[in-house]
Amino acid sequence: MKAKKVARILIVEDDEDDYVIARDCLDVLDNYSFIIDWVSTPDDAITHLKSNVHDICLLDYQLGAYTGLTVLETASDMQCRTPIIMLTGQSDSVLDKAALDAGAVDFVVKSEFDSPRFSRAILYALARHEAEKERLERINIETKIRAKDRFLAHLSHELRTPLTSILGYTELLLENKEVAVGHSELNIILNNSQHLLSLLNDVLDLSKIAANKLELNPTNIYIDSFLTDILTLMQVSAIDKGIDLVISATTKLPERIHSDPTRLRQILINLIHNGIKFTETGGVEVYVSAHQEKTGKVSLEFKVVDTGTGIAQSELDNIFQPFEQVADIISRREIGAGLGLAISSELANKLGGSISVSSVIDEGSCFTLTLNLEVAESVEYFVPSFEQTKYTPNNKEIVSLTGKVLVVDDLLDIRKLVGHLVGSFGLEVDFASNGQEAIDKINLNAQGQAQYDAVIMDIHMPVLDGKKAIVKIRELGFEKPVVALTAATMKGVSDLLKSLGFNYVISKPVDKVLLNKLLAKALAANNPDSAKSISPKSTLATPKDGQRLPEQNILLVEDDYDAAEITKLLLESLNCKVKVAHTAQACLDILPTCAKWHKVLLDLHLPDGHGFELATEINNSFAIDEIVIVSGEEVSLANLQQYGCAKAVLKPLNRDKLTALFAQNLV
Structure with missing residues (x-):
């Protein structure tokens, strides 16, 4: 019953x-x-x-x-x-x-x-109340998710900025031949700083994966030095427990592979760390092998084998689930939040591979990471020694460049660090401490040639931040490459920054090799013909063929402050006068302040109401040319018609979508 x-x-x-x-x-x-x-x-x-x-x-x-x-x-x-x-x-x-x-x-x-009338009245009222409670609960959950995302973005920025200085200056000291002492200690600082960065990534990654906001940054990975660095880092934990840690190759391996080094390193460190944690006697061995597949790809396999407590068969199905923990029977020590294996499994899938496990109680466990990779035919195969050596900077891929670059960052340490890296490539460097100072320095001469060949600019700065500065820089007619320097790593950030006018995006901490590659591509070795191919695609120019957009009064209703700021800048670049409301009530308060609104861009999910309900109230009280729903999900034509909305646009917004939205107004 x-x-x-x-x-x-x-x-x-x-x-x-x-x-x-x-x-x-x-x-x-x-x-x-x-x-x-x-x-x-x-x-x-x-x-x-x-x-x-x-x-x-x-x-x-x-x-x-x-x-x-x-x-x-x-x-x-x-x-x-x-x-x-x-x-x-x-x-x-x-x-x-x-x-x-x-x-x-x-x-x-x-x-x-x-009578049935009484029963129906009671049941209908209860049903409406339940629906309203579910709606409020959904809004509350969505608000908390957005608040969490904003907090994580802020946390990422606040931690990555000092890590940029720590990692960058440590590498500079290690590269300085005049610093004859302290290399061993500097190596420890470097390795642990890199590990701290990995821990920060662990905190952020599960949220990114759940929200489908995880971005990969593949580059060349040199197997020997890559695994040697991991061995050096993890041996400290193994020595502390009095057990052995060994990495060996069971077949010849490709000299280099193309994958995301941060994510691959993160997976291997998680697997090795777990092996060490659950092993009291014996040790942990990592076996690496490569096998040619019929598809032409190379299957690269990492087996992490320990002689620890083992895992019960009943628990094997759950260990890759978030927040699942395997009991530490021997030591009874706290073993963390249970995120490491879940993140590792998800990351392996993102890299085009998988993780499997086999285990026997009291004998140990074997975790196998398999990656299916494209390896160029020119790559040589060899058996690496995995010998631990002193730090040597990876200058194999560094190329000399010529030109003048403006480095813009409000933090002196970061400014000097990036300037030193840029200078080490052979480039002349100038500095600005905020967006406004950068604009003042970018003066065009009579021939229309900019005095800088490229600009590297931080996003978060006082006086004028990078997002607002790039808009003004492009309005000045500066068409040379501008590289965004940001600590934000969420998916979609790169596309949004490029839509504002940046050509390239590089994340903090700054990777020297990646920065060199970006600048080489941007400057195109000062070849004018090549430079034309990488110049901005008129990101903030007016519509082509002489068309222009008459001035429009736009009310943007969006509770996410970052999304609202970027959308406002894009709209202003289209000759729009924009007011922003972050809540339904703020929208209703702003509407009477303008006699003529051409469009209201309305987010569906607001902290104090639903977009459709607000659209109904707007239509009942104000004369608006068009209400446009902005949503992260598809909206049916029936719903648009029911609530008096003209059309719907999917998030994230970019300049192309907004231009298309206003296409009928072009004259």
Whole structure:
């Protein structure tokens, strides 16, 4: 038998006989079991309604010298969410209308208590209340998710910025031949700083993966030095436990592969760390092999074998699930949040591979990471030694460049570091500490040739940040490459920055080899013909063929501050005057301030209401040319028509989508 739903109901009735009748009629309703609170005065009713704990309220119209309308109006003023049904002694259309106008969801004549009309009114009110609770809960969850994303982005920026200095200056010291002492200690600083960066990535990665915002950055990985670095780092933990850690190749391996070194390193460190953690005697061995597949790809296999406690067969299916932990039977020590293997499995899938596991209790475990990779025919195969050597900078891929570069960053340490890297490529360097200073320095001469061949600019700066600065720089006519320097790594950030006018995006901490490659591509070795192919695609230019967009008044309703800021900049580049509202109420407050709004761009999910409900209210109260729904999901034509919206645009917005949106207005 299906269990009944439980609902809490408030009955406001000063006649005990009517209360008893109403209670008895409620008791016979199918599907629901009621917890009933009974009060007889308006003051007691208002006290209960303030708590917002009831699923429905039955309110008598006549309460002594007062009427239930007083209670309704007070409940409405204090934003009570409980549906209220007015109870009347006899049918009265004027009274019924007054009750509905005051906020009642329905009205019932007391003589209908034992009729289907009463049952339907109760069930409909409960259904609407449940739907409203689900809507509010969904909005609350979405708001928390957006707040978490903003926090993670801020956390990433705040931690990556100092790590940029630590890693960068450590590498500079290691490359400096005049620094004869301290190389061993500097290597320790470098390795642990890189590990700290990996830990930061662990904290952020699960959220990125869940939100499909994880981006890969593949580059060449030299197998010998790559695995030697991991061995050097993880041997500290192995030595602390008195066990062995060995990496060996069982076949010849390609000299280099093309993959994401940060993600591959993260997976291997997680697997080796787990092996060390669960091993008290013996050791951990990592076997690496490569096999040619019929498809032409190379299967690269890493087996991480330990002699630890092992894992029960019943637990093997769960260990790759988030927040699942395997009990540390021997040491009983705290073993973390259970994210490492879940992240590793997801990352392996992203890299085009997989992780499998086999284990025997009291004998140990074997985790196998398999990657299917494209390897160039020119790549040589060899058996690496994995010998630990002193740090040697990877200058194999560094090429000399000529030209002048403007480095823009508000932090002196980062400015000097990036400037040193750029200077080491053979480039002349100039500096600016914020976006406005950069604009002042980018002066065009009479021939229209900029004095800088490229600009490297941070995004987050005082006075004028990078996103606003790039818009103004492009408006000046500066067409040379501009590289965005950012600590934000969420998916979509690169596309948004490029839509504003940046040519390339590089994340912090700055990878020297990657920076050299980007600048080489951007400058095209100062070859004018090559440079033309990499110049900006007129990202912020006006529409082509002489078309222009008449000035438009746009109200942008978007609760995500970063998305709102970028969209506002894009709209302004299209000759729009833009006002931004971050809530439904702010939208309603701003609308009367302009006599003519050409478009309202309306997010569907706002912290204080749904976009469609707001669209209805806007159409009822204001004359708007078009309401455009902006959503991360497909919106049906039927819904657009039902709520008076002209069209819908999918997130994320970029300049092409906005240009298409205004295409009918081009003259």
